[in-house]
Amino acid sequence: MKHTFFIFLLFIALQSGTSAWGQRLATLEIELKxxxxxxxxxxxxxxxxxxxxxxxxxxxxxxQGQARSIPYQIYNQRGRKxxxxxxxxxxxxxxxxxxxHKSPSSSNLSFLAIxxxxxxxxxxxxxxxxxxxxxxxxxPPAGVDSAYARSGFVHPMWSPTGKALTRIQPPDHxxxxxxxxxxxxxxxxxxxxxxxxxxxxxxxxxxxxxQEKIQGPVFAGYKVLHEHVVLKGNVTPxxxxxxxxxxxxxxxxxxxxxxxxxxxxxxxxxTDDPVLLKEYRYGSLGWRTTExxxxxxxxxxxxxxxxxxxxxxxxxxxxxxxxxIDDDYASVVMMSSPTNYNHPEPLRIWPENQxxxxxxxxxxAPTKNKDWNIEPGKNYVxxxxxxxxxKKLTAEEAESAWQNFAYPPKIKIVLD
Numbered sequence: 515m516k517h518t519f520f521i522f523l524l525f526i527a528l529q530s531g532t533s534a535w536g537q538r539l540a541t542l543e544i545e546l547k548x549x550x551x552x553x554x555x556x557x558x559x560x561x562x563x564x565x566x567x568x569x570x571x572x573x574x575x576x577x578q579g580q581a582r583s584i585p586y587q588i589y590n591q592r593g594r595k596x597x598x599x600x601x602x603x604x605x606x607x608x609x610x611x612x613x614x615h616k617s618p619s620s621s622n623l624s625f626l627a628i629x630x631x632x633x634x635x636x637x638x639x640x641x642x643x644x645x646x647x648x649x650x651x652x653x654p655p656a657g658v659d660s661a662y663a664r665s666g667f668v669h670p671m672w673s674p675t676g677k678a679l680t681r682i683q684p685p686d687h688x689x690x691x692x693x694x695x696x697x698x699x700x701x702x703x704x705x706x707x708x709x710x711x712x713x714x715x716x717x718x719x720x721x722x723x724x725q726e727k728i729q730g731p732v733f734a735g736y737k738v739l740h741e742h743v744v745l746k747g748n749v750t751p752x753x754x755x756x757x758x759x760x761x762x763x764x765x766x767x768x769x770x771x772x773x774x775x776x777x778x779x780x781x782x783x784x785t786d787d788p789v790l791l792k793e794y795r796y797g798s799l800g801w802r803t804t805e806x807x808x809x810x811x812x813x814x815x816x817x818x819x820x821x822x823x824x825x826x827x828x829x830x831x832x833x834x835x836x837x838x839i840d841d842d843y844a845s846v847v848m849m850s851s852p853t854n855y856n857h858p859e860p861l862r863i864w865p866e867n868q869x870x871x872x873x874x875x876x877x878x879a880p881t882k883n884k885d886w887n888i889e890p891g892k893n894y895v896x897x898x899x900x901x902x903x904x905k906k907l908t909a910e911e912a913e914s915a916w917q918n919f920a921y922p923p924k925i926k927i928v929l930d
Contacts, residue, residue: 536572539564542612543926544600549608551914552772552901553599555732555764558925560594563614572617573598581613585622585731585766597732599766600923626734626765628727635727637734637763644672644773644902645763647736649721654688662712666721666740668693668761673844674771674904681802686869688713690802695719695740695759695779697797697881701790702754707744710796716746717754725758735762735776741784753784755888775900783890791886795827796862799898800877801848804839809872812837814863815909817916822866827882829858832916834907835876844904847912848878851897852920856880 540563544556564571573586573596586598600610629636637645647668654662662683669692670678680692689712696709696719709717719742726737742755758780765773779799783789791797803812814822816830825833831852836845850859860882864875878898880886888894899919901912 536618537616538613538930539566539571539616540614540930541928542614543928544610544612544923545926546600546608546610546923547917548914550600550602550918551911552774553601553603553764553766553769554774554915554918554922555597555776556600556922556925557589557595557597558927560588560596562927563596563929564616566616568594569622570617572615574613574615575601576611576613584612585625587622587730587732589728599732599764600918601766601768603768622731624729625731625767626729626763628729628734628736630724630727635724635736635738637736639763639765639770639773642676643670644674644765645761645775646670646672647738647761649724649738651720652682652691654683658683658688659713661715662688664689664691664694664712664718664720666694666719666738666759667691671775671846671900671902673839673842673902674773675842675844677804677806677839677842677844679804679839679844679846679902681805684802684805684873686873687802690800690875693799693801695757695799697742697791697794699792699794699797699881700742700754701792702744703787705744705746706792707746707754709742717742717744719743719757722756726760728762733762733764735760737761742789754787755789756782756784758782771905772901772903775902777898777900779896779898781888781894781896782892783888786890788890789888791881791888793881793883793885795879795882796877797879797881798877798896800862801835801875803835803874803876805873806839807835807837807874809866811839812874814876815912816861817858817909817913819909822863825861825863826865828861830861830878831858831920832912833861833863833876833878834909834912835874836903836906837874842904843906844902845907846903847901847907847915848876849899849901849916849919850878851899854878854880854896854898855886855894856884
């Protein structure tokens, strides 16, 4: 009799939206085109659901009638956003159902962490390094022209198994800095300025300040300010353009073989004069890869089916660069957002005969085949996602990951 009565009370509680996890506040429904190959982030406006304190809610996923608590993160920027990861594992199928519950004792411990010292910002997953942004000036080796010094770049970008996938200051190109962001040919105040080739002493890019750091169970990230500085003809360096660069690293405990890096680049003029980013084969977010990759042990696959021989100058929505590394494997899918200038974007991929071994370099170069005018008072944004994996990836997997980045699913909110 007592058992029957308990079941009756549980039935009444479920009908009223109350459970062992507290009162249900909303149901979040997602219809996917296909089951994702990799986990990816989604978000909703939390203030549409509740004005409770951030620590007073619980997020649940409902699978075959059973609810389980999942990690979430609340990010405050012009309103509260609730973030979580849609998993690729399990038997959930293409329809995903999540519930937001009122919970007086929510447990939502950080999974990703951020740290900063005098040299760099570090993002770690359970204590393991994934990403290092260097804000201090890095000087070239002794005996090399000091003009090659610069700040504001990513190195290392690590694979999930701890392999460095970037390289800085290689002897063939001392101005290469891992994952970095200059423009090669820019017109400003009647002069053409090269921010890329530092030895020319025409311009450089430098770190200015850190605007934000964030960490949590779903993502960790930072936002920094860069200055594109004109040296040519100036006794005192003059800032022509400012760039806000934001990076968020997403990961899940279930998929330790991958993580996602979302990079947002926002460009604005620093004066009342425009900056014309002129057509050139290089420019924007460049990636000098690990010296362990060459034409013998790595490959390129683009969204249009091009390989390394064919990729340079072609247009792409995504590009895989992957290969063997120290008895291990690593792969990166570079993805371009449909909102980017000149999307699908032209690629700059070094040919296989680059130097003796065929060193690897990859770059989405939006100005490779056309100019881009940055006008005063306007904001110009480029968004990229890097999927970093410890396994060899297929074109099908890259396309699935890009679709969920480029066209995130709509989320239906049903309030209780």
